[in-house]
Amino acid sequence: MSDVILQVVDSHTGGEPTRIIISGGPDLGTGPLSERLRLLREQHDGYRSAVINEPRGSDVLVGGLLCEPYDRSCDVGILFFNNAGYLHMCGHGTIGLMSTLYWLGRVRPGVTRVETPVGIVEAELLDANRVRLRNVPSWRYRSGVSVVLSNGDEVSGDIAWGGNWFYLVTRHGRALEQREWQGLSAYALEIRAALERAGITGAGGGLIDHIELFGPAFSGLADSRNFVMCPGGAYDRSPCGTGTSAKLACLAADGRLAAGAVWRQESIVGSVFEGSWQLASESEAAGALSVLAAGESAAGPVVLPTITGSAWVTGESRLILQESDPFCFGIRSI
Ligand code: PYC
Numbered sequence: 001m002s003d004v005i006l007q008v009v010d011s012h013t014g015g016e017p018t019r020i021i022i023s024g025g026p027d028l029g030t031g032p033l034s035e036r037l038r039l040l041r042e043q044h045d046g047y048r049s050a051v052i053n054e055p056r057g058s059d060v061l062v063g064g065l066l067c068e069p070y071d072r073s074c075d076v077g078i079l080f081f082n083n084a085g086y087l088h089m090c091g092h093g094t095i096g097l098m099s100t101l102y103w104l105g106r107v108r109p110g111v112t113r114v115e116t117p118v119g120i121v122e123a124e125l126l127d128a129n130r131v132r133l134r135n136v137p138s139w140r141y142r143s144g145v146s147v148v149l150s151n152g153d154e155v156s157g158d159i160a161w162g163g164n165w166f167y168l169v170t171r172h173g174r175a176l177e178q179r180e181w182q183g184l185s186a187y188a189l190e191i192r193a194a195l196e197r198a199g200i201t202g203a204g205g206g207l208i209d210h211i212e213l214f215g216p217a218f219s220g221l222a223d224s225r226n227f228v229m230c231p232g233g234a235y236d237r238s239p240c241g242t243g244t245s246a247k248l249a250c251l252a253a254d255g256r257l258a259a260g261a262v263w264r265q266e267s268i269v270g271s272v273f274e275g276s277w278q279l280a281s282e283s284e285a286a287g288a289l290s291v292l293a294a295g296e297s298a299a300g301p302v303v304l305p306t307i308t309g310s311a312w313v314t315g316e317s318r319l320i321l322q323e324s325d326p327f328c329f330g331i332r333s334i
Contacts, residue, residue, distance in 0.1 A: 014271025091241010162245030253300020
């Protein structure tokens, strides 16, 4: 390999950082995004590690490789990744992508169709920073699933898809204070390990790699506060776009939020996403539920979540991967 130069733009969405590779990434061909994701994972994982891990990045960072879409109705394609591997979809990252594209002069206020490996997201740029997403169809797979932690405590939660698989816990007896992040992280990781030990997955064996704890909002302007543990052990500073979508699916399933009504989800650092939902069409619902095994059914309707949040560009740089650098591809912490 000769030296590689990647042009990247950094942003944060409600405090959660995103780094988009604008150019210089590996050639993944022109196939479907799921196929390009496979190639990135199997043949070019060093790019992910170089961009995300130290010394260039950090565990909190989510990366995105901007690509040409496969679906001709779309304007851009995106593959998201983090310190642990690859995300199916990323809500805060898509909001960051839109403010990045606006910064680069590549989009104007209006709708951009963004292709991801798990479906098309419509991202409407409302102004330089504010973005409204219509996310992929989201739904609750199971409700009230119990799991036993290593200390014998039992936890109950819902399993829902919002573009990634989530386990959503409301009764946990913990205050969702930012200064408690270490204890909250350890607790959420313990829940994730218990789910794995018990063989509890999303539909079709999908790995539940995000744990979401809910509590009362601190601000009178929000409906709920969350703490979201991401796959690589870092917590989401934003309210999590796919996590809020999973929450909306659960609220819809429980009859706690009417179609079109607004839900304000506050993150552990106090940033807020606004969400609402509409019923998915029959064909969208059938597509989403095609992962269910024969005889299985969803625990609620398939909904189309809308998530609105704000992002700000924080940097624009060229990352240099020197062939001679022993840590050229970053220090893998996982
Ligand atoms: O906003 O969907 C999201 C997300 C997933 C992981 C981190 N953020």
